[in-house]
Amino acid sequence: MTNKGRMYVRVGCFLLATLLLLPFPFWMDGSRVFVHASSFITMGTILAGGTIWVGSILGLAFAAIALVRKRWFCRHICPVGLILDTVSGTKLPVRIWWRRSPAIGKYIVFLTAGGALLGYPLFLWMDPLAFLNNAFSVYGATGVVSVLASLSGMVVLLLLTMTSGDLWCARICPLGATQDLLENFGSFCRNLRKPKRTESGETAAQGNAVWAARRMFLAVAAGLGSSLVARKIGEARSDRAPLRPPGAIREDEFTGLCLRCGNCMRACPSRIIHPDKGQSGVLGFLSPVVRFERDYCRNDCNACTAVCPSGALQGLSLEQKNRYVIGKASVDPSLCLWGVSECQACIGSCPYEAIKIQWYEEAYESFPTVDPSKCNGCGACEAVCPTGDLKAVKVSKTKD
Amino acid sequence: MALSEEAKNGMTRREFFKNSAIKGTTAVALGAGGMAIPVSAQPGKSKQISAKTITEAARQTRVCRTADVVVVGGGPGGIGAALAAARSGANTVLIERYEHLGGMGTGGLVTIIPSMTDIHGKQQIAGITQEWIKRLDARGAADYPKKEHWGSRDKKLVEYYKNRSPFYATGNSVGYSAHIDAEISKCLFQDMMKEAGVKTYLHSWGTEPIMEGNKAKGVIFESKSGRQAVLAKVVIDSTGDGDLLPYAGARFETHIDKTLRSANLSFSYWIDNVNLKRYEEYKKANAGALAEKMREVRKLGGTAGFLTSNLRNQENVVWCFPRYANKSQYDVEELTRVEFLGRKEMLITHDFYKKHVPGFEKSFIVLSNSQLGTRGGRRVVGDYVVTEKDMKTKTLFKDTIAIFPNADGKNPLMYMPYRCLIPRNVNNMLVACRAFSSDAVINDTFNLIHHCVCLGQAAGTAAAQSIRSGVDLRKIDIGALQASLKKQGVILPG
Numbered sequence: 065m066t067n068k069g070r071m072y073v074r075v076g077c078f079l080l081a082t083l084l085l086l087p088f089p090f091w092m093d094g095s096r097v098f099v100h101a102s103s104f105i106t107m108g109t110i111l112a113g114g115t116i117w118v119g120s121i122l123g124l125a126f127a128a129i130a131l132v133r134k135r136w137f138c139r140h141i142c143p144v145g146l147i148l149d150t151v152s153g154t155k156l157p158v159r160i161w162w163r164r165s166p167a168i169g170k171y172i173v174f175l176t177a178g179g180a181l182l183g184y185p186l187f188l189w190m191d192p193l194a195f196l197n198n199a200f201s202v203y204g205a206t207g208v209v210s211v212l213a214s215l216s217g218m219v220v221l222l223l224l225t226m227t228s229g230d231l232w233c234a235r236i237c238p239l240g241a242t243q244d245l246l247e248n249f250g251s252f253c254r255n256l257r258k259p260k261r262t263e264s265g266e267t268a269a270q271g272n273a274v275w276a277a278r279r280m281f282l283a284v285a286a287g288l289g290s291s292l293v294a295r296k297i298g299e300a301r302s303d304r305a306p307l308r309p310p311g312a313i314r315e316d317e318f319t320g321l322c323l324r325c326g327n328c329m330r331a332c333p334s335r336i337i338h339p340d341k342g343q344s345g346v347l348g349f350l351s352p353v354v355r356f357e358r359d360y361c362r363n364d365c366n367a368c369t370a371v372c373p374s375g376a377l378q379g380l381s382l383e384q385k386n387r388y389v390i391g392k393a394s395v396d397p398s399l400c401l402w403g404v405s406e407c408q409a410c411i412g413s414c415p416y417e418a419i420k421i422q423w424y425e426e427a428y429e430s431f432p433t434v435d436p437s438k439c440n441g442c443g444a445c446e447a448v449c450p451t452g453d454l455k456a457v458k459v460s461k462t463k464d
Numbered sequence: 465m466a467l468s469e470e471a472k473n474g475m476t477r478r479e480f481f482k483n484s485a486i487k488g489t490t491a492v493a494l495g496a497g498g499m500a501i502p503v504s505a506q507p508g509k510s511k512q513i514s515a516k517t518i519t520e521a522a523r524q525t526r527v528c529r530t531a532d533v534v535v536v537g538g539g540p541g542g543i544g545a546a547l548a549a550a551r552s553g554a555n556t557v558l559i560e561r562y563e564h565l566g567g568m569g570t571g572g573l574v575t576i577i578p579s580m581t582d583i584h585g586k587q588q589i590a591g592i593t594q595e596w597i598k599r600l601d602a603r604g605a606a607d608y609p610k611k612e613h614w615g616s617r618d619k620k621l622v623e624y625y626k627n628r629s630p631f632y633a634t635g636n637s638v639g640y641s642a643h644i645d646a647e648i649s650k651c652l653f654q655d656m657m658k659e660a661g662v663k664t665y666l667h668s669w670g671t672e673p674i675m676e677g678n679k680a681k682g683v684i685f686e687s688k689s690g691r692q693a694v695l696a697k698v699v700i701d702s703t704g705d706g707d708l709l710p711y712a713g714a715r716f717e718t719h720i721d722k723t724l725r726s727a728n729l730s731f732s733y734w735i736d737n738v739n740l741k742r743y744e745e746y747k748k749a750n751a752g753a754l755a756e757k758m759r760e761v762r763k764l765g766g767t768a769g770f771l772t773s774n775l776r777n778q779e780n781v782v783w784c785f786p787r788y789a790n791k792s793q794y795d796v797e798e799l800t801r802v803e804f805l806g807r808k809e810m811l812i813t814h815d816f817y818k819k820h821v822p823g824f825e826k827s828f829i830v831l832s833n834s835q836l837g838t839r840g841g842r843r844v845v846g847d848y849v850v851t852e853k854d855m856k857t858k859t860l861f862k863d864t865i866a867i868f869p870n871a872d873g874k875n876p877l878m879y880m881p882y883r884c885l886i887p888r889n890v891n892n893m894l895v896a897c898r899a900f901s902s903d904a905v906i907n908d909t910f911n912l913i914h915h916c917v918c919l920g921q922a923a924g925t926a927a928a929q930s931i932r933s934g935v936d937l938r939k940i941d942i943g944a945l946q947a948s949l950k951k952q953g954v955i956l957p958g
């Protein structure tokens with residue numbers, strides 16, 4: 065294909081990507097498909113026991129092409145690559161200090177693969193398509209922090225490219241590295257069938273291969289080890305973990321499998337899903353958390369569970385979603401206005417009739433009380449509670 | 465309770481009256497350390513004095529006035545009834561036991577008229593309530609969401625109004641609820657009575673209906689001037705707790721489930737000179753710490769939480785409404801207990817706030833209620849008992865005299881029949897207050913200030929119509945009643 069022809073294809077793919085990512089209500093799966101164009105994500109999620117669905121074919125197909133065509137995806141499809149190529153032409157003094165450093169992308173891939181074996185794909189979130197996808201969730205953002213969070217990935221990539229040329233694409237990008245590794249594997253297989261060449265060349269190649277295999281083994285082992293640590297940390301934190309959107313898998317796996325792609329935040333019509341600013345620790349940074357300050361999880365909606373590309377949020381039917389326990393609500397009688405102004409807002413708001421006034425003989429008074437067996441933590445009560453920042457009724461995490 | 469049980473067992477009125485009088489004095493006698501004391505202020509010999517009961521001597525009581533309609537109780541129900549009756553041409557007398565008119569709406573410091581709009585923002589309660597707010601408005605003595613915002617579900621608006629008062633936005637939409645000024649309301653009511661030509665007696669406790677068989681003929685009231693009688697063609701009980709019912713031989717119910725709002729008394733007070741701006745800033749920045757403080761004050765026996773006044777030039781005033789469970793809201797022992805407890809806890813609360821909550825450093829208690837916030841007492845058994853089922857089936861009565869909106873989306877409107885104001889087996893008497901004929905749940909939902917004004921307005925209009933046309937209260941032309949209510953600005957179906 066000519067350079068010009070390739071350019072047309074790239075621009076076309078970029079436009080197609082934009083179209084997929086724009087907020088068309090009839091195109092719910094658009095962003096989910098888009099993310100699965102990344103072989104890194106597709107293979108990572110499959111390895112980690114996340115999602116396999118029709119969309120996975122896309123990532124697997126590109127992976128198959130990568131076996132025979134070196135970085136074909138980067139050169140023809142990748143919309144992030146196109147954006148970065150565009151800005152790398154700007155007239156900043158580009159330093160190429162990194163030229164002699166090794167390509168760390170491969171190790172990211174190995175670490176992730178190692179982690180994925182234990183259900184915790186460490187760096188799956190470093191995928192460029194996830195970054196771009198997240199940038200498009202900016203129109204679902206509520207507040208400055210969410211805007212910054214959704215744009216952060218792309219901004220970092222742009223800055224990196226503007227100051228250091230194609231450092232990202234050539235050395236770091238795990239999607240690129242995945243293709244490199246696939247291509248290496250492909251040529252290795254092809255070479256098996258080819259007749260042997262000169263002795264000296266063979267020894268050199270063998271030496272390299274041994275070194276490469278050792279490094280690969282070490283990286284995978286390191287991935288296994290660190291994911292084990294990460295999961296232990298997640299488990300230890302799970303008591304004070306923030307509320308997750310419905311369908312979320314166990315907290316210790318969630319922070320690893322979540323791509324920070326922003327799909328759930330953007331899908332939520334109530335805008336109650338926000339990027340985490342540190343509630344769930346460093347490992348959970350920017351992962352989705354649910355807050356019921358202004359609105360609640362509607363009982364006629366399961367959008368967030370349907371758009372997650374990695375399976376961090378399991379796909380749930382509406383009925384399943386309404387049974388999924390986000391947390392449990394409880395009333396703090398010290399803050400409740402029932403005693404002060406006859407407020408019964410939470411009682412009226414609960415879609416499951418889980419809140420009733422109950423009489424406490426010992427205290428000789430009555431108070432709104434939540435029946436935990438009926439509560440799924442949808443947050444309707446918390447959203448409607450008129451106590452401002454205090455919130456007399458709050459949904460909190462429950463132990464499984 | 466005991467009284468109602470006996471009433472149900474079908475005693476004659478005379479026996480009933482005798483018994484209840486005796487029971488009434490028992491409490492007083494025991495309260496005074498077991499000594500029997502004569503209750504009558506009139507000269508005359510008491511007979512059969514014993515340690516437990518006394519029998520009062522028969523006596524003659526001065527008739528101080530003869531009228532068409534006598535209304536006992538000058539609270540929201542009584543105001544509606546007296547104004548409507550007088551404006552419809554009846555010679556009307558109003559008897560009020562405190563030194564002011566307005567009842568819970570003024571002396572009880574329940575200075576909130578909630579939800580006059582339905583969930584869609586359409587006004588359903590108007591009439592005298594609307595007149596009241598309109599005239600307060602002229603002095604800047606009322607605060608409520610702007611009319612164009614009623615029914616709005618805009619999140620920012622809802623949040624704004626909810627922060628101002630939980631009554632302004634219930635659930636997820638803005639509604640028409642007003643904070644009102646108690647003192648200006650007192651002044652306003654006396655003007656309104658004067659304009660309508662209602663003869664008002666303050667400081668007068670209407671105690672007994674004058675009965676002839678099952679016909680009410682007037683009312684006896686006690687005051688500094690002694691015991692006097694007002695004769696009238698129609699007696700309207702607007703005492704709130706249905707104080708006349710036991711003596712009229714009317715059946716009534718008293719059971720209120722403990723989990724209901726109306727099972728609680730309230731001891732309301734105001735704190736002035738609060739720096740609310742400072743408080744709000746603190747609350748925003750230190751929600752967790754403030755919550756901890758609120759838990760602490762509750763442990764000490766105080767109450768957390770308050771409403772802001774919102775009224776003009778009352779930017780530093782907050783309203784507190786602590787709530788007290790009780791055995792009965794018309795038992796003098798309980799009323800005294802709660803009154804004392806309320807004052808004690810008011811000090812605990814304020815002391816704590818002053819010491820520990822930013823914004824309250826220079827605050828002071830400016831006012832406490834002159835009458836306890838009563839929410840539920842006797843409920844008359846009327847010609848029709850309105851039940852929860854009527855609400856759920858959205859029964860539209862032919863004799864609907866008021867529409868009550870409800871924040872509950874499933875049962876947004878409640879229609880009130882005229883028959884729920886007429887005590888069963890009693891003639892010439894109407895009940896126009898929270899003692900209207902209803903089950904505990906309906907009473908709990910619809911016995912607030914504006915509901916009582918509505919019931920009063922209908923009762924007063926009906927009484928005047930009955931007298932004018934010479935027809936019994938039960939047989940009046942309902943169409944004509946509804947037409948004249950509509951003329952008075954009452955919103956009715958159709």
